[in-house]
Amino acid sequence: MKMQRTAVLVKPDGMQRGLIGEIISRFERKGLKLVGLKMVQLTDSMLSEWYTEHKDKSFFGDLKSFMGQMPLVAMAWEGIDAVPVVRKLVGTTLGREAEAGSIRGDFGMSQQFNLIHASSSESDAEREIDIVFDKNELFDYSNVMQSVIYADYERK
Numbered sequence: 001m002k003m004q005r006t007a008v009l010v011k012p013d014g015m016q017r018g019l020i021g022e023i024i025s026r027f028e029r030k031g032l033k034l035v036g037l038k039m040v041q042l043t044d045s046m047l048s049e050w051y052t053e054h055k056d057k058s059f060f061g062d063l064k065s066f067m068g069q070m071p072l073v074a075m076a077w078e079g080i081d082a083v084p085v086v087r088k089l090v091g092t093t094l095g096r097e098a099e100a101g102s103i104r105g106d107f108g109m110s111q112q113f114n115l116i117h118a119s120s121s122e123s124d125a126e127r128e129i130d131i132v133f134d135k136n137e138l139f140d141y142s143n144v145m146q147s148v149i150y151a152d153y154e155r156k
Contacts, residue, residue: 033079
């Protein structure tokens with residue numbers, strides 16, 4: 001089992017709907033550790049780097065315009081298998097088809113207005129965290145809850 005970090009963005013629709021606290025609460029209740037948090041206005045170049053896999057798609061310009069319209073909340077979360085755990089908590093992309101109990105399943109109806117971004121892989125997580133966080137904005141610290149979230153053998 002491997003401790004991982006993953007990136008999460010609360011998108012403009014999540015910001016407008018006042019869901020930041022709810023989203024943070026879901027990750028905290030699951031047992032993930034918040035290691036980075038800030039508001040950030042993503043520039044065009046940051047968005048091009050963030051969404052590099054979509055650069056040749058017809059919706060790329062609209063996606064960048066949507067994501068760059070206002071400051072977002074960027075987070076870095078840590079935990080064992082954090083990338084797949086966060087993806088499961090977030091739910092599938094299309095909100096109206098997302099699993100009940102997931103963030104998108106409970107609060108979303110749209111594909112574009114799906115409230116939140118979560119890294120899709122460990123390599124994407126590393127790249128995305130580097131786009132929005134400087135090294136001094138990420139924190140390593142002891143969390144007393146870890147001993148009741150993970151068994152001893154899982155933390156080694």
